[in-house]
Amino acid sequence: MSNTAQALKSLQLRNNLPIAALAAACEQYPKPEGHLYSYGTAGFRSHSKWFEPVVFRVGVIAALRSKRHSSKFIGVMITASHNPEDDNGVKIVDPRGEMLQTEWEPYCTKIANAPDPASFITALDDLCTKFKIDVSKRSKVVYAYDTRPSCPALVKALQLGLAAMETETINEGVRTTPQLHYMTRALNTQGTKDDYGEPSIPGYYKKLSSAWKRLIRRREEGSLLIDCANGVGAIAMKELLEYLSDDFKATLVNTDVFVPGVLNNMCGADYVKTKQELPPSLKGVLKAGQRGCSLDGDADRLMYYYLDEKNIFHMLDGDKISALIAGYLVEKVKLCGFKEPPRVGVVQTAYANGNSTKYMQKTKALPLVCVSTGVKHLHHAAEKFGIGVYFEANGHGTVLFSSDTLENIRKHEPQTPTQDDNTKDLKALIDLINSTVGDAISDMLLVEVILNHLRYDARAWDSLYTDLPNKLVKVNVKNRADFQTEVAERRLTHPAELQRFVDSQVAKYPDGRGFIRPSGTEDAVRVYAEAASKFEAEQLANYLAGWTYDFGGMDPAQRPKEYLR
Ligand code: G16
Numbered sequence: 001m002s003n004t005a006q007a008l009k010s011l012q013l014r015n016n017l018p019i020a021a022l023a024a025a026c027e028q029y030p031k032p033e034g035h036l037y038s039y040g041t042a043g044f045r046s047h048s049k050w051f052e053p054v055v056f057r058v059g060v061i062a063a064l065r066s067k068r069h070s071s072k073f074i075g076v077m078i079t080a081s082h083n084p085e086d087d088n089g090v091k092i093v094d095p096r097g098e099m100l101q102t103e104w105e106p107y108c109t110k111i112a113n114a115p116d117p118a119s120f121i122t123a124l125d126d127l128c129t130k131f132k133i134d135v136s137k138r139s140k141v142v143y144a145y146d147t148r149p150s151c152p153a154l155v156k157a158l159q160l161g162l163a164a165m166e167t168e169t170i171n172e173g174v175r176t177t178p179q180l181h182y183m184t185r186a187l188n189t190q191g192t193k194d195d196y197g198e199p200s201i202p203g204y205y206k207k208l209s210s211a212w213k214r215l216i217r218r219r220e221e222g223s224l225l226i227d228c229a230n231g232v233g234a235i236a237m238k239e240l241l242e243y244l245s246d247d248f249k250a251t252l253v254n255t256d257v258f259v260p261g262v263l264n265n266m267c268g269a270d271y272v273k274t275k276q277e278l279p280p281s282l283k284g285v286l287k288a289g290q291r292g293c294s295l296d297g298d299a300d301r302l303m304y305y306y307l308d309e310k311n312i313f314h315m316l317d318g319d320k321i322s323a324l325i326a327g328y329l330v331e332k333v334k335l336c337g338f339k340e341p342p343r344v345g346v347v348q349t350a351y352a353n354g355n356s357t358k359y360m361q362k363t364k365a366l367p368l369v370c371v372s373t374g375v376k377h378l379h380h381a382a383e384k385f386g387i388g389v390y391f392e393a394n395g396h397g398t399v400l401f402s403s404d405t406l407e408n409i410r411k412h413e414p415q416t417p418t419q420d421d422n423t424k425d426l427k428a429l430i431d432l433i434n435s436t437v438g439d440a441i442s443d444m445l446l447v448e449v450i451l452n453h454l455r456y457d458a459r460a461w462d463s464l465y466t467d468l469p470n471k472l473v474k475v476n477v478k479n480r481a482d483f484q485t486e487v488a489e490r491r492l493t494h495p496a497e498l499q500r501f502v503d504s505q506v507a508k509y510p511d512g513r514g515f516i517r518p519s520g521t522e523d524a525v526r527v528y529a530e531a532a533s534k535f536e537a538e539q540l541a542n543y544l545a546g547w548t549y550d551f552g553g554m555d556p557a558q559r560p561k562e563y564l565r
Contacts, residue, residue, distance in 0.1 A: 004023065004027070004116065004117055004118065007116065007117070007118035008023055008117065008118055008121070011118060011121060011122065011125075013121070013122075013125045014125055014128070014129050015124075015125050015128040015129060015133065015135050016135050016136065017121060017124055017125060017128070017135055018164060018165065018166070019121055021163075021164040021165075022060065022117070022120070022121055022124070022164050022165075023117040023118075023121065024164075025056060025160045025161065025163075025164040026056070026057075026116075026117040026120050026121075027117060028056075028160065029052050029053040029056040029057075029157055029160070030053065030116075031053045031112075031113065031114065031115055031116075032050055032053065033115075035050050036113055037050075037054050037109065037112040037113055038109050039100075039105040039106075039108040039109045039112070040520035040521060041373060041374040041375075041376075041519075041520025041521050042081065042089060042091055042374070042375075042520070042521050043058075043077075043089055043090050043091025043092065043100075044058070044089060044090050044091070044108075044112060045080050045083060045087060045088070045089035045521050045522070046087065046088070046089070047086055047087055047088075048080075048086055048087060048088040048148065048150035048154070049086075051088050051090075051150065051154060052153060052154060052156075052157040053112075053157070054090065054112045055078065055090050055154045055157040055158045055161070056157040056158065056160055056161040057111050057112050057114075057120070057161060058076060058090045058092060058108070058112075058158065058161065059076070059141070059157070059158040059159070059160065059161020059162040059164075059165070059167075060111075060124065060161040060162075060164060060165055061092065061104075061107075061108055061111060061124075061127070062074045062075075062076045062092050062139075062141045062143075062161075062162070062167075063139035063141060063161070063162060063165035063167040064124065064127060064128065064133055064135075064139070064165070065092060065094075065100070065104070066137075066138075066139035066140050066141060066167070067133050067134060067135060067137040067138070067139050068131050068132075068133045069094075069095050070137065071137050071138045071139060071140055072095040072140070072188045073095065073140045073141065073142050073170075073184055073187040073188050074092060074093065074094065074095065074139075074140070074141050074142075074184070075092070075093030075094075075097070075141070075142050075143065075144075075180050075181060075183065075184035076090065076091070076092055076093070076141055076142075076143040076144075076158060076180075077090070077091050077093060077143070077144055077145070077177050077180045077181075077298075078090050078143070078144070078145035078146065078151055078154050078155065078158065079091075079145065079146040079148070079177055079232075079297070079298040080146075080148065080297070080521075081146075081177065081296055081297050081298045081300065081301075081521075082264055082268065082269065082270035082296040082297055082301065083264070083297070083521065083522065084263075084264065084265075085148055085149070085260075085261060085262075085263040085264065085265070086150075088148055088150045088151070088154060089521075090154070090158075092104075092108075093180060093181055093184045094184075095184065095185070095188045096184075096185050096188070096189075096436070097181040097182060097184045097185030097196075097435075097436025097437065098181075098376075098379060098436065098437070099375060099376040099379065099437075100376075102376060104127075104131075107123070107126070107127045107130070110123045110126075111123040111124060111127065138168065139165055139166075139167040139168065140167065140168045140169070140170075140187075141162055141167050141168075141169050141170075142169070142170040142172060142180070142183050142184055142187060143155075143158060143169065143170070143171060143172065143180070144171075144172035144173060144174070144175035144177075144179065144180040144183070145173075145174060145175075146174065146175075146176075146177075146231060146232045146297060146298050147174055147230075147231055147232050147235075147257050147258060147263065147297075148263065149260060151174075155171075170183075170187075172201065174232055174235060175201065175232065175236070176232050176233055176236045176298055176299035176300070176439070176440075176441070177298040177299065177300045177437065178299065178300050178434050178436065178437050178438065178439030178440070178441070178442065179201060179204055179236065181434070181436035181437040181439075182196070182197070182204050182434055182436055182439075183199060183200075183201070183204070184436070185436050186198065186199035186200075186203065186204075187199040196436075197431075201239075205239060205240050205242075205243045206243065207431055208240065208243075208431075208432060208434075208441070208442055208445060209240065209243035209244050209245075210431070211428045211429070211431035211432035211445075212244060212248070212432060212445050212449065213244075213245075213247075214424070214428040214431075215425060215428045215429065215432065215449045215452075215453075216247060216248075216448075216449060216452055217452055217453065220452075222249065222290060223249035223250055223251050223290075224248075224249065224250045224251070224290075224291050224292070224293065224444075224448065225250075225251050225253060225282065225285065225286050225290060225291070225292040225293070226250050226251065226252050226253070226292070226293055226294075226295065226444070227253050227254045227267050227268065227272075227279055227281070227282060227292065227293065227294040227295065228252055228253070228254050228255050228295055228299075229254055229263065229264050229267050229268030229269065229271075229294060229295050229296055229297050230254045230255065230256045230257060230259065230262040230263050230264070230265070230267065230268075231257065231263050231264065231268070231295065231296070231297035231298060231299065232257070232297070232298060232299060233295035233296075233297075233298075233299030233440060233441065234252060234254070234255035234256075234257050235257060236299060236441055237250070237252055237295075237441065238252065238255075240441060248448075251285075253281060253282060253285060254267045254268070254279070254281055263297050264296065264297045266279055266280055266281065267279040267281055267282075267294065268294050268295065268296045268297060269294045269295055269296040269301040269302060269303040269394065269395050269440070270296055270301070270394065271294070272294045272303040272305060272315060273303055273315070273317060273393070273394050273395065273472075274472055274474075276313075276315055277313055278292075278305065278307070278313050279294065286305075286306075286307055287307070288307045288308065288309050288310075288311055289306065289307070289308075289309070289457070289458070289459075290306065290307070291304060291305075291306050291451075291457075291458045292304070292305050292306065293305070293444055293447075295440040295441070295444075296395075296440065299439070299440045299441055300396055300437060300438045300439060300440055301318075301394055301395040301396045301438065301440055302318075302321065302395045302438075302440035302443045302444055302447075303315065303316070303317055303318075303394075303395045304316035304317075304320070304321065304447065304458070305458075306458035306459070306462075308459065314458070314459075314462055315467075316458065316461060316462060317353075317393050317394070317395060317467075318391040318392050318393045318394055318395040318396065318397055319348070319352050319353050319356035319391065319393050319467075320356070320461065320462065320464065320467075321391055321395065321397070321443065321447060322346060322348070322356070322360075322389055322390075322391035322397060323356055323359055323360060323364075323464050323465065324447065324450055324451075324461055324464065325389050325391075325399060325446065325447075325450065326344060326346050326360060326364065326366055326389040327364050327464070328450045328453070328454065329344050329387055329389065329399070329429075330344045330364065330366065332422055332425060332426055332429075333387070333426070335418060335419065335422040336409075336412065336414065336419055336422045336423045336426055337414060337415055337416065337419040337422075338408060338412060340408065341386075342385075342386025342387050342401075342402070342404075342405040342408060342409075343367065343385055343386040343387070344366060344385065344386065344387045344388075344389065345366060345367040345368065345369070345382070345384070345385035345386075345387070345388055345389070346360050346366050346367070346368045346369075346388075346389050346390070347368070347369050347370075347371060347378045347381040347382045347388060347389070347390035347391075348360075348368065348369075348370050348371075348378075348390075348391070348392075348393075349370060349371060349372065349373050349377075349378065349392050349393070349488065349489070350370065350372075350373070350488055350489050350490045350515050350517070350528070351373070351392060351393040351394070351472070351528055352370070352393055353393065353467045353468055353470060353530065354468050354511065354513055354530055355465045355466060355467055355468050356393075356465060356467070357370075358465070359464060359465040363465070367385070369381050369384075370488045370490075371488050372485075372488050372489045373392065373489060373517065373520065374520060375390075375392075375396060375397075375437060375438060378390035378391075378392065378397065379400070379437075382399075382400045383400055383402065385400070385402070386401075386402050386404065386405040386408075387399060387400070387401055387402075387405055388400040388402075391438075392438075395438075395440070395443075396438040397438045397443070398433060398434060398435055398436075398437060398438050398439060398442070398443065399433045399435065399446075400435050401430055401435065406430070409423065409426055409427060409430070425453075429446070429449075432445055432446055432449065433446060468511055468530045468531070468532070468537070469530060469531060469532070469533055469534040469536070469537040469538075470528065470529065470530035470531075470537050470541075471528070471529055471530075471537050471538050471540075471541035471542075472526060472527070472528050472541070473526070473527040473528075473541050473542070473544075473545040473563075474519075474522070474524045474525075474526055474527075475524060475525045475526075475527055475545050475548045475549050475552065475563070476523070476524050476552075476554070477524065477525050477548070477549070477551075477552025477553065477554060478552055478553040478554060479552075479553070480518035480519060480523060480524060480525055481518065482494070482495070482551075482552065482553070483495070483516065483517065483518040483525050483548075483552075484518075485515075485516075485517050485518075489515065489517040490515050491515065492515075492516055492517075495551050497551075498516065498547055498548065498551045499516075501544075501547050502514055502515065502516060502544060502547075505540060505543050505544065506529075506540065509531040509532070509536050509540050510531065510532040510536070511530070511531055511532040512529070512530070512531045512532075512536070512540055513529070513530050513531075514527070514528060514529035514530070514540055514541070514544050515527075515528055516528075516544060516548050525548055525552065527541055527544045527545045527548055528541070529541035529544055539564070542562055542563055542564045543564045543565070545562075545563040545564075546559060546563035546564045546565035547565065548563075549563050550565065
């Protein structure tokens with residue numbers, strides 16, 4: 001008898017898992033020795049060469065999650081979003097289209113790292129016991145993937161995990177992450193009072209385009225330039241344009257979806273945010289005064305920008321998008337004439353520009369909370385408001401309407417034609433917004449509608465407040481787990497000495513602010529600084545980066561020259 005067979009025979013399980021099928025499948029995808037996976041900010045992410053075993057195991061976990069939720073559909077998305085093309089990632093989507101419940105994350109990590117079939121099955125058994133999963137229930141999973149070349153092999157691994165659990169599956173093919181979130185919620189709410197829309201990709205386009213047509217007034221001339229990051233957003237945008245008819249004029253660029261090496265390369269939302277410049281491929285294409293925007297590799301992030309009359313680049317990031325939307329919704333709610341108006345609130349992270357926070361709190365008197373990076377944190381905080389607007393500065397965000405607010409709007413009886421018009425607008429906005437997760441395409445339509453209603457051009461929008469100059473640096477360290485934080489990632493608890501250095505440096509700069517946090521999606525530490533001038537913000541960021549580099553245990557002689565010390 002082989003060692004594996006012996007180990008399996010001696011297992012004492014508490015749940016009736018299909019041991020033979022799981023073990024056979026697990027042997028096909030052995031876990032690479034010495035490689036550790038962690039379920040982080042956006043699920044598992046890694047270089048794609050390490051990834052088939054983890055995706056197989058996610059298939060099994062998703063099936064169990066479905067059983068835990070009385071056979072509701074669970075979503076699985078294979079994407080590494082803004083990461084380089086050779087990376088890949090996988091995340092589990094809960095029945096309402098939200099991120100996986102955080103209590104499951106350590107179990108996912110343990111299951112992914114189990115070194116052999118017996119320990120893999122034991123880890124699954126622990127999960128079933130902990131969450132009282134009735135293994136005999138049916139399981140249903142809907143999945144999709146982005147345009148990365150590694151996806152077909154990963155999909156095969158996922159399918160094997162799902163088959164081992166005899167799961168009913170829907171393969172949505174190459175789709176944006178937000179489309180998969182939409183599908184998950186729509187499948188689970190079909191025919192109920194919470195019906196989210198027709199559970200199909202055409203249903204998604206119909207919902208967005210019909211809301212757009214109800215909202216849009218006379219359009220100005222000119223077309224919006226959309227940088228699709230050479231990712232799946234290009235496919236979705238082309239499909240959506242078919243539904244939007246002539247009153248939405250857009251020019252798509254960076255649409256080379258299946259050309260190797262171009263995904264997110266020198267383009268896309270992450271490029272714009274981190275470099276704070278126009279992607280080179282848009283130079284000479286974007287005209288002065290014209291609005292442009294960039295999606296990221298899986299179309300869940302959005303960055304806007306324009307060139308002024310001197311051809312100077314101006315970025316309108318997630319904070320500016322949030323300020324525009326929150327300010328608009330506050331006024332819209334007032335115009336509807338509710339007896340008890342829903343409370344509009346804003347959620348940000350430590351990356352939010354200091355002046356955006358001031359604008360929301362002081363100029364607009366909006367309640368505001370700051371949470372850790374990661375949509376799951378923002379989403380949960382936004383649920384506490386009647387209407388919760390959450391955006392990360394990187395352009396990832398959406399708007400949530402609480403069930404009480406939805407009921408309030410549904411029952412509302414407007415007393416004047418103005419109230420009636422505005423209530424109709426609000427209802428259409430609810431359909432336009434993909435509340436399951438940040439959706440670059442839905443957010444882009446929302447921004448365009450608001451600009452249209454307010455008769456703002458990009459400059460008028462930009463003038464809501466002036467960004468404090470800032471800089472974000474990625475520092476590669478030996479072990480990002482050596483960096484631990486508190487107060488929504490704004491301070492390091494470890495290394496404490498590094499935090500003392502941050503405090504001493506920040507105090508030297510007018511309007512200075514800076515923090516250091518480990519990334520949840522890449523093996524790196526991120527350093528952020530802002531200050532009154534560009535020079536000072538960059539200098540502060542480079543000092544903090546230099547010290548982070550040295551504290552990360554790297555050889556100081558190798559420190560990149562832009563990192564100061
Ligand atoms: C993911 C998360 C975002 C987060 C970003 C960067 O985005 O969904 O919430 O802001 O990663 O996270 P970190 O700084 O921890 O690496 P995406 O677009 O990659 O899915």
